Amino acid sequence: MRHFDYKDGEMFAEDVALRDIAKTVGTPAYVYSTATFTRHFNVFADAFKGRKALIAYSVKANSNIAVLATLAKLGAGADVVSEGELVRALTAGIPAQKIVFSGVGKTESEMRAALKAGIRVFNVESLPELEQLSDVAVSMGTRAPVAFRVNPDVTAGGHEKISTGKAENKFGIAWSSVESAYARAGELKGIEIVGVDMHIGSQIDSLAPFEKAIEKVGALIAKLRAQGHTIRSFDIGGGLGIPYGDNTKTPPPPSEYGALVKDLTSEMDVELIFEPGRMIAGNAGVLLSKVIYAKSGEDREFLIIDAAMNDLIRPALYDAYHEIEPVKASGRDFNTQIYDVVGPICESGDTFTKRRELPEMKAGELIVLHSAGAYGASQSSQYNTRPLIPEVLVNGDQFSVVRDRPSLEDILRAESIPDWI
Numbered sequence: 001m002r003h004f005d006y007k008d009g010e011m012f013a014e015d016v017a018l019r020d021i022a023k024t025v026g027t028p029a030y031v032y033s034t035a036t037f038t039r040h041f042n043v044f045a046d047a048f049k050g051r052k053a054l055i056a057y058s059v060k061a062n063s064n065i066a067v068l069a070t071l072a073k074l075g076a077g078a079d080v081v082s083e084g085e086l087v088r089a090l091t092a093g094i095p096a097q098k099i100v101f102s103g104v105g106k107t108e109s110e111m112r113a114a115l116k117a118g119i120r121v122f123n124v125e126s127l128p129e130l131e132q133l134s135d136v137a138v139s140m141g142t143r144a145p146v147a148f149r150v151n152p153d154v155t156a157g158g159h160e161k162i163s164t165g166k167a168e169n170k171f172g173i174a175w176s177s178v179e180s181a182y183a184r185a186g187e188l189k190g191i192e193i194v195g196v197d198m199h200i201g202s203q204i205d206s207l208a209p210f211e212k213a214i215e216k217v218g219a220l221i222a223k224l225r226a227q228g229h230t231i232r233s234f235d236i237g238g239g240l241g242i243p244y245g246d247n248t249k250t251p252p253p254p255s256e257y258g259a260l261v262k263d264l265t266s267e268m269d270v271e272l273i274f275e276p277g278r279m280i281a282g283n284a285g286v287l288l289s290k291v292i293y294a295k296s297g298e299d300r301e302f303l304i305i306d307a308a309m310n311d312l313i314r315p316a317l318y319d320a321y322h323e324i325e326p327v328k329a330s331g332r333d334f335n336t337q338i339y340d341v342v343g344p345i346c347e348s349g350d351t352f353t354k355r356r357e358l359p360e361m362k363a364g365e366l367i368v369l370h371s372a373g374a375y376g377a378s379q380s381s382q383y384n385t386r387p388l389i390p391e392v393l394v395n396g397d398q399f400s401v402v403r404d405r406p407s408l409e410d411i412l413r414a415e416s417i418p419d420w421i
């Protein structure tokens with residue numbers, strides 16, 4: 001069931017007409033559905049019923065504190081990669097003991113903040129990071145709970161830029177160095193080994209890479225235990241893909257993923273940790289925009305909309321597909337047109353889609369780009385001095401602006417002209 005769908009010829013988010021949101025907050029804007037977040041989280045959690053599992057939502061996918069608070073209420077933990085994300089998670093009410101800290105470049109001050117908060121585990125990605133973390137923990141009179149992110153060298157992920165589990169990637173401890181890394185961790189005063197961690201990629205559309213990686217890491221866990229290490233948790237990372245509506249690839253549903261993971265780990269005696277991002281947030285949001293001009297080019301028709309690559313960079317960066325629909329359905333059964341849908345930024349890359357058949361649309365009409373709830377707002381920028389766009393959270397028949405559109409004064413306030421000019 002879609003929570004962004006047509007009722008009486010116009011698109012709603014749950015029980016709120018997108019037209020009403022556009023009227024109140026203007027366009028472009030991100031609109032999120034509480035019901036979808038809730039359903040996705042529960043579907044994922046249900047897939048692991050009967051197993052001890054922490055679902056540490058990957059904050060980078062959508063880090064708005066209202067989204068985090070919604071998930072916190074459902075029992076979610078958080079996977080964070082910066083002090084900023086840590087503060088967001090804590091502010092939203094996610095208990096520190098449900099927070100895992102990932103990332104290849106944690107700084108000393110980030111380690112300090114996370115140790116002070118009392119997070120569950122640091123996913124450590126290198127020996128220099130391990131030594132640094134131990135020093136910081138010792139200086140604070142404590143020990144840091146650590147899992148190494150291991151790199152199982154498995155090909156996975158929808159796009160070269162989001163594949164992370166290959167040997168050539170910057171992520172994780174190289175497979176051949178894992179045992180010596182655990183041995184070193186065992187010697188350090190400020191480190192307490194608690195588990196193993198992996199994350200092999202994003203928008204993964206089949207179970208095979210998960211199966212391969214989990215089997216590999218399972219064997220590793222047995223080996224590490226035989227060497228005397230305590231391995232309580234196995235963090236499987238995120239990466240499960242979602243349908244984007246292009247019908248080329250349909251990722252397995254969380255229930256199948258859950259069944260596979262439960263089966264493969266049933267004898268491992270570990271607590272499972274997951275870091276899903278896209279699976280929870282991707283289809284819980286749309287980018288609501290408006291056609292500024294319909295323009296005829298030499299050999300094609302353009303829809304120039306008021307959202308641009310600074311608001312949603314996924315098509316420009318990953319050639320990502322986002323389903324596009326008009327908010328008003330009236331034209332839907334009538335004429336269609338082949339469009340390039342583009343934003344106003346002065347770069348050819350500011351193109352959401354090329355040569356897509358869509359209902360004929362005119363200037364002033366509202367349009368939505370689906371599946372924009374993950375890596376949309378969180379990857380946006382103010383390029384071209386276009387203010388970050390508002391985020392709106394819908395819940396049934398109510399909605400709330402959970403991030404304001406900054407004014408141009410807000411933007412310029414952070415800048416200054418030095419005296420010498």
Ligand code: LLP
Pocket residue numbers: 058061079102103162199201202203237238239240275276277278279314318374375379
């Ligand atoms: N854990 C770690 C350590 C990660 O690096 C990521 C994502 C996740 C979890 C969550 O992965 P997910 O479940 O969302 O696939 N901006 C790209 C995706 C980048 C993913 C980065 N890491 C996109 O828009 O497709």
